[in-house]
Amino acid sequence: MTEPKNLTPQEIVAELDRYIVGQAAAKRAVAVALRNRWRRFRVDPAMRDEVMPKNILLVGPTGVGKTEIARRLAKLAQAPFVKVEASKFTEVGYVGRDVDSMVRDLMEQGVQMVRDEQQKAVQAKATELAEERLLDLLLPKSAGSTAINTPGSGAGPVGFVTPSDGGHREGTREKLRGMLRAGGLDDKAVELDVQERSGPPMQIFGNQGVEELGINFQEMLSNLPFGKKSKKRKLKVPEARKVLEAEEAQKLVDNDSVNREALERVQTSGIVFIDEIDKVASPGGAGSHGGPDVSRGGVQRDLLPLVEGSTVNTKYGPVKTDHVLFIAAGAFHVSKVSDLLPELQGRFPIRVELEPLSQGDLMRVLTEPKNALTKQYSALLGAEGLDVVFTESGAAEIARIAQSLNDRAQNIGARRLHAVIEKVVEELSFHASEIANTGGKRIEIDEAFVKAQLKSALADEDLERYIL
Numbered sequence: 001m002t003e004p005k006n007l008t009p010q011e012i013v014a015e016l017d018r019y020i021v022g023q024a025a026a027k028r029a030v031a032v033a034l035r036n037r038w039r040r041f042r043v044d045p046a047m048r049d050e051v052m053p054k055n056i057l058l059v060g061p062t063g064v065g066k067t068e069i070a071r072r073l074a075k076l077a078q079a080p081f082v083k084v085e086a087s088k089f090t091e092v093g094y095v096g097r098d099v100d101s102m103v104r105d106l107m108e109q110g111v112q113m114v115r116d117e118q119q120k121a122v123q124a125k126a127t128e129l130a131e132e133r134l135l136d137l138l139l140p141k142s143a144g145s146t147a148i149n150t151p152g153s154g155a156g157p158v159g160f161v162t163p164s165d166g167g168h169r170e171g172t173r174e175k176l177r178g179m180l181r182a183g184g185l186d187d188k189a190v191e192l193d194v195q196e197r198s199g200p201p202m203q204i205f206g207n208q209g210v211e212e213l214g215i216n217f218q219e220m221l222s223n224l225p226f227g228k229k230s231k232k233r234k235l236k237v238p239e240a241r242k243v244l245e246a247e248e249a250q251k252l253v254d255n256d257s258v259n260r261e262a263l264e265r266v267q268t269s270g271i272v273f274i275d276e277i278d279k280v281a282s283p284g285g286a287g288s289h290g291g292p293d294v295s296r297g298g299v300q301r302d303l304l305p306l307v308e309g310s311t312v313n314t315k316y317g318p319v320k321t322d323h324v325l326f327i328a329a330g331a332f333h334v335s336k337v338s339d340l341l342p343e344l345q346g347r348f349p350i351r352v353e354l355e356p357l358s359q360g361d362l363m364r365v366l367t368e369p370k371n372a373l374t375k376q377y378s379a380l381l382g383a384e385g386l387d388v389v390f391t392e393s394g395a396a397e398i399a400r401i402a403q404s405l406n407d408r409a410q411n412i413g414a415r416r417l418h419a420v421i422e423k424v425v426e427e428l429s430f431h432a433s434e435i436a437n438t439g440g441k442r443i444e445i446d447e448a449f450v451k452a453q454l455k456s457a458l459a460d461e462d463l464e465r466y467i468l
């Protein structure tokens with residue numbers, strides 16, 4: 001059983017800090033939840049089963065980092081992780097996906113993850129085997145067959161092959177190996193059987209029903225003789241090597257052990273992030289009837305057993321969700337947390353509020369994270385050969401304008417920055433290549449620049465219409 005990666009809560013928060021500004025409470029909550037998975041592994045097995053994950057509900061206005069936290073957490077967790085939007089389960093005419101599908105997706109993730117790991121682990125061996133097969137293909141048939149057909153070589157005692165013959169053949173093979181490794185044979189082509197799927201992977205309608213029975217229909221099909229086609233193809237050595245390595249790696253990895261490990265990992269450290277959960281709450285109480293509310297309530301009721309712990313059939317076997325961690329998030333603008341079914345509320349015992357972003361926060365969002373917007377734009381325009389620098393005063397002005405728009409129109413949090421900055425660099429973006437060709441390569445975006453670019457927009461009464 002593999003342990004979840006052991007980052008301490010502080011380390012997890014530090015990692016999240018590189019991308020997300022503020023929201024300390026939310027970061028701490030998810031960090032502790034993640035660490036608790038690891039702690040659970042250290043607990044006496046009898047107790048271990050009793051330790052249930054404490055599911056988390058993130059509540060906060062739009063555009064303040066809820067989804068972003070989930071996205072970063074997924075990278076950190078090194079555990080099977082899926083993110084779903086609760087609202088998609090209520091879409092009119094949305095057929096074929098039920099709430100259980102999130103667990104099936106999680107399992108799919110787990111299998112993919114474990115398979116990747118195991119294939120990496122056998123990579124060296126696969127490379128070796130692939131090289132031997134390449135040499136077999138490259139070694140002229142005549143030389144090979146004469147050596148093998150040397151009288152007695154098959155029937156006689158081992159090592160009966162005449163030293164000169166065998167030695168010669170070995171020598172050729174080693175010489176060839178040296179050339180192969182040095183890349184001297186990269187222009188040569190070899191012929192090999194390439195497995196081909198007939199057309200794109202077959203999509204079977206109503207697959208889900210079959211999946212629920214635990215039958216792997218796709219795999220069954222692909223195992224049938226007509227599902228796979230092998231075709232002789234001539235490939236250049238480097239390409240052939242890739243094909244052979246992949247084939248060998250696949251042969252070395254045992255599917256059953258992949259599935260077993262994946263199942264274990266999903267059940268003990270899987271994380272499901274349910275975004276937009278407020279969209280399935282019914283304002284005016286979960287009991288109200290009519291229209292979409294029925295399906296919203298339905299989605300909530302379907303979620304109950306999953307979150308509580310139940311068994312979902314997947315094509316890899318039944319998956320128990322008792323120890324899967326659920327993190328839900330929602331803005332709860334229209335509906336309130338209390339509009340969720342009480343039973344569902346109860347299953348998210350840890351509730352964390354995310355703060356609206358202040359002007360200072362916006363300024364930091366703009367400049368600090370590793371993927372900050374100003375860094376992105378500098379990099380993009382850098383591709384044109386321009387050296388674009390956002391000065392402190394420039395960034396502050398963008399933040400100030402974003403903040404005032406958030407105050408006057410709707411508060412859409414950090415998303416407002418995207419709109420404002422796009423407007424600021426619009427002219428520059430359009431003319432970047434010409435500017436780069438006519439000297440002036442360094443461009444400072446300071447307060448004056450920002451003001452000048454937004455002048456027409458700022459003069460307008462309907463400011464928000466311009467910028468949104």
Ligand SMILES: Nc1ncnc2c1ncn2[C@@H]1O[C@H](COP(=O)(O)OP(=O)(O)OP(=O)(O)O)[C@@H](O)[C@H]1O
Nearest residue numbers: 019020021062063064065066067068331365414415
């Ligand atoms: N605290 C923050 N730090 C850094 N970037 C942020 C922060 N909050 C929001 N952003 C940026 O703003 C954008 C929107 O954020 P995100 O998707 O997390 O919003 P959300 O809270 O999930 O909102 P919604 O309720 O509308 O889904 C993203 O590009 C994100 O990078």
Ligand SMILES: [Mg+2]
Nearest residue numbers: 066067068275
């Ligand atoms: Mg979101």
